[in-house]
Amino acid sequence: xxxxxxxxxxxxxxxxxxxxxxxxxxxxxxxxxxxxxxxxxxxxxxxxxxxxxxxxxxxxxxxxxxxxxxxxxxxxxxxxxxxxxxxxxxxxxxxxxxxxxxxxxxxxxxxxxxxxxxxxxxxxxxxxxxxxxxxxxxxxxxxxxxxxxxxxxxxxxxxxxxxxxxxxxxxxxxxxxxxxxxxxxxxxxxxxxxxxxxxxxxxxxxxxxxxxxxxxxxxxxxxxxxxxxxxxxxxxxxx
Amino acid sequence: xxxxxxxxxxxxxxxxxxxxxxxxxxxxxxxxxxxxxxxxxxxxxxxxxxxxxxxxxxxxxxxxxxxxxxxxxxxxxxxxxxxxxxxxxxxxxxxxxxxxxxxxxxxxxxxxxxxxxxxxxxxxxxxxxxxxxxxxxxxxxxxxxxxxxxxxxxxxxxxxxxxxxxxxxxxxxxxxxxxxxxxxxxxxxxxxxxxxxxxxxxxxxxxxxxxxxxxxxxxxxxxxxxxxxxxxxxxxxxxxxxxxxxxxxxxxxxxxxxxxxxxxxxxxxxxxxxxxxxx
Amino acid sequence: xxxxxxxxxxxxxxxxxxxxxxxxxxxxxxxxxxxxxxxxxxxxxxxxxxxxxxxxxxxxxxxxxxxxxxxxxxxxxxxxxxxxxxxxxxxxxxxxxxxxxxxxxxxxxxxxxxxxxxxxxxxxxxxxxxxxxxxxxxxxxxxxxxxxxxxxxxxxxxxxxxxxxxxxxxxxxxxxxxxxxxxxxxxxxxxxxxxxxxxxxxxxxxxxxxxxxxxxxxxxxxxxxxxxxxxxxxxxxxxxxxxxxxxxxxxxxxxxxxxxxxxxxxxxxxxxxxxxxxxxxxxxxxxx
Numbered sequence: 001x002x003x004x005x006x007x008x009x010x011x012x013x014x015x016x017x018x019x020x021x022x023x024x025x026x027x028x029x030x031x032x033x034x035x036x037x038x039x040x041x042x043x044x045x046x047x048x049x050x051x052x053x054x055x056x057x058x059x060x061x062x063x064x065x066x067x068x069x070x071x072x073x074x075x076x077x078x079x080x081x082x083x084x085x086x087x088x089x090x091x092x093x094x095x096x097x098x099x100x101x102x103x104x105x106x107x108x109x110x111x112x113x114x115x116x117x118x119x120x121x122x123x124x125x126x127x128x129x130x131x132x133x134x135x136x137x138x139x140x141x142x143x144x145x146x147x148x149x150x151x152x153x154x155x156x157x158x159x160x161x162x163x164x165x166x167x168x169x170x171x172x173x174x175x176x177x178x179x180x181x182x183x184x185x186x187x188x189x190x191x192x193x194x195x196x197x198x199x200x201x202x203x204x205x206x207x208x209x210x211x212x213x214x215x216x217x218x219x220x221x222x223x224x225x226x227x228x229x230x231x232x233x234x235x236x237x238x239x
Numbered sequence: 240x241x242x243x244x245x246x247x248x249x250x251x252x253x254x255x256x257x258x259x260x261x262x263x264x265x266x267x268x269x270x271x272x273x274x275x276x277x278x279x280x281x282x283x284x285x286x287x288x289x290x291x292x293x294x295x296x297x298x299x300x301x302x303x304x305x306x307x308x309x310x311x312x313x314x315x316x317x318x319x320x321x322x323x324x325x326x327x328x329x330x331x332x333x334x335x336x337x338x339x340x341x342x343x344x345x346x347x348x349x350x351x352x353x354x355x356x357x358x359x360x361x362x363x364x365x366x367x368x369x370x371x372x373x374x375x376x377x378x379x380x381x382x383x384x385x386x387x388x389x390x391x392x393x394x395x396x397x398x399x400x401x402x403x404x405x406x407x408x409x410x411x412x413x414x415x416x417x418x419x420x421x422x423x424x425x426x427x428x429x430x431x432x433x434x435x436x437x438x439x440x441x442x443x444x445x446x447x448x449x450x451x452x453x454x455x456x457x458x459x460x461x462x463x464x465x466x467x468x469x470x471x472x473x474x475x476x477x478x479x480x481x482x483x484x485x486x487x488x489x490x491x492x493x494x495x496x497x498x499x500x501x502x503x504x505x506x507x508x509x510x511x512x513x514x515x516x517x518x
Numbered sequence: 519x520x521x522x523x524x525x526x527x528x529x530x531x532x533x534x535x536x537x538x539x540x541x542x543x544x545x546x547x548x549x550x551x552x553x554x555x556x557x558x559x560x561x562x563x564x565x566x567x568x569x570x571x572x573x574x575x576x577x578x579x580x581x582x583x584x585x586x587x588x589x590x591x592x593x594x595x596x597x598x599x600x601x602x603x604x605x606x607x608x609x610x611x612x613x614x615x616x617x618x619x620x621x622x623x624x625x626x627x628x629x630x631x632x633x634x635x636x637x638x639x640x641x642x643x644x645x646x647x648x649x650x651x652x653x654x655x656x657x658x659x660x661x662x663x664x665x666x667x668x669x670x671x672x673x674x675x676x677x678x679x680x681x682x683x684x685x686x687x688x689x690x691x692x693x694x695x696x697x698x699x700x701x702x703x704x705x706x707x708x709x710x711x712x713x714x715x716x717x718x719x720x721x722x723x724x725x726x727x728x729x730x731x732x733x734x735x736x737x738x739x740x741x742x743x744x745x746x747x748x749x750x751x752x753x754x755x756x757x758x759x760x761x762x763x764x765x766x767x768x769x770x771x772x773x774x775x776x777x778x779x780x781x782x783x784x785x786x787x788x789x790x791x792x793x794x795x796x797x798x799x800x801x802x803x804x805x806x
Contacts, residue, residue, distance in 0.1 A: 012247075051698050053248045071250040071701045078702040084695035088717040097713070098703030153703055246616040251697065252707025254614055260606035261622075264599075268674050269628055272640035279643050318549055325546040329539055337547065339790045343554050345729075346782040346789075348736025350756040351775040354763050355557035358564060366556065390553050409532040416531035422538075451633020454738035454756070458763065471635035471739065478639065478743060483648055490639045497631045501624075 001061055001156045001189045002027045003048060008057035010043050010213075017043045018213045020057060025191065025206070030183050032200035033193045035210035036236070041193045042081075042161055044210070048191065049076045049159045061156070077155030077188070081162045083146040085134035091145050092117055092130035098153035120148040123182065140171040147182065158183070160192035164199060176203055197237050201225065209233050276494065279487040291488035296464050297473060301492060304470040307381060308449030311388035312396075316442045318389075319396025320434060326397070327404040344393050349454025356387055357458040379461030384469065387455040392445030399441035400434055407433060436511025440504055447500040451493060561779050564772035576770035577777065584750045585758040585774070592666070592754060593734045596673040600730050601723065604681025609715075611682075612689040613697070623686070629678040637675050638743025641668060664746030669754065672740040677730045684726030685719055687801040692718055721799040725792050732785040736778060 005023040018040045025031050033041035046052040048059060050071035058067045086094050095117045099108055121127050124144040134142060143163060164172045180203055183190050194200050200207045201221040209216040217229040228234035280288060326338050360367040361378040370377050377383050415425040453471040461467040470493055477486035565573050576582060607626060611619060645652040645662035655662055662668045700710040738756040745752040755774055762771035
């Protein structure tokens, strides 16, 4: 899906989280929103996902205005920062949740749901954990379950909020490749938020550097590294 | 450009429904009735209110309710803190049971507490009889009111202080001991000051409850005008005589006392947050 | 064995001296015995003063039975109303951002700081025969004061904050992320509530409802003012206790008191059980 951000602004009370920003994300890209905390990157991601409404501006999916589209109708696979797995459900029920939440007419039969969940558990390479509860999983496993749960609804895009933020360095490296693989396999337009410039540069096709609610630069990792547009970008990516 | 919105737009469902239920029930159940009392007072005017309140019997009742609620809350401040300390720090048989028993005044209907305390502490009751032998009359005197108010206010201080004691880092006490302080000194200078804000909050809650308490008190009080007649009873008496104006005036005076107590609780909490960093 | 007494045992810096422990425990237990345990013993003793037969016969009388039925009816109406209100208020307060939130919470807590008698007075002033609203309702055959609706209103008033103030801290602590996740997965509003929120708050909801029920069955002051105390019609169990006690019908009064005491003890047991087993799912503090 081609995602366009057209002059999106967001204020909370009197503070401005996003000054009008515009951005075009081509179909199938893997994009990093990179910036320090408070730069507005998570707010932008939540606006795309429909979890936050912009104060002004439009969001377009494949050229169609989706600004007022409900979060349910957007079908954005969203991976939350601390994963937001349902604590009282098994891994299986977590992944099946979106399929079971569909209206009766389009809801798959239980056998099909089971088949889909099994396929997703294989995809995240954790075939045997279906009956466990989220508290019984390691951080890396939780992240992958959250990813599988988001993929189960056959999303039109993948949105990830600091997907590696809560993990230690070793697991982080492994899962980076995992995300890249899943992106390449599904071909989904994917946006992830990060404050780690290594992560952005290594993983993304396109990096959007943000600061103080503004976009500082948009470009490939190489462009950002070689020709930083502002002194902020130079300092931030040099760190 | 920025509209002044009261409720920020959100994709969370049920905004209108939950706001509607909350605000309409709050209005219908709480705000309208209290508004009716204030409206009644407003029509009556300040001088009219003063005429009702400025009568010896009314003054005596208000002063009695206020004074005994204060004294009972003060007793609970000490006893409740002691109880909290014993329950958190000491291990003894039946501690769980005792802990649960502290909540009984919350769970037991006030009328039941009232008749039970009266029967127990009346001159012909088991404990009242013992007290009578030394010439101490409890039921049907101000002592009885005090006792009933101690009963209903008992859990407040204990339940506000208990979590604070649980959170005290024993290193603080150890630090005090390494500095050469005796145990008594540590308790007085280190522990009690840490408990003060919570204990005062519990005191104010206990007092607010005591000022308005009716059910547990009327049986044991004796209800003699000017001596053991509490303010809520005076309202009931005025209502039974269809004297709505007088009832309203006394009710407003009590509402004012409630608001002042509520304000005091909030001030204590603001003060403690500033001083200690938590409530 | 006796030697051990004289060996000074190591005492940690945060431990009190044995004498102090002994004195404090004795004071605590003694105080509770005089204030809490003895009254309970009195209730049971007085109820059974003439044996079980007399106690049960007094509860089976027509007036006693109608009081029990009325109290159950009032509770069955008031508690679900307050549970619904508590859920709605907690949802509204914790899932949305708006101005005046702290003020709204204060207003919800207000009934806790208003005297029961004053609460009853407020209802009488609003719906009594002398008021405009009450006059209209009575003219249409729907009296509120001295009738069941007034008792329901009084009960809802005094128990108003119970469920809401138990749920709000729990829902603040749990945050909004799980609900948001369910929304992104396509769940409808009701489904989000039923499949994600409700399982997370169920123990807190049960806890709040339990306290609400205990108070609803036992409320005296407010009901005394609004009910008119009509025997067989608007006399709830606590009101009946008062009437019987004032008529020196000790066994009957204490039998009904015993029934309410049993309910209070059951409430305490369930409450303690919930606190022990589901402490993590309840509001962090056990304050009231």
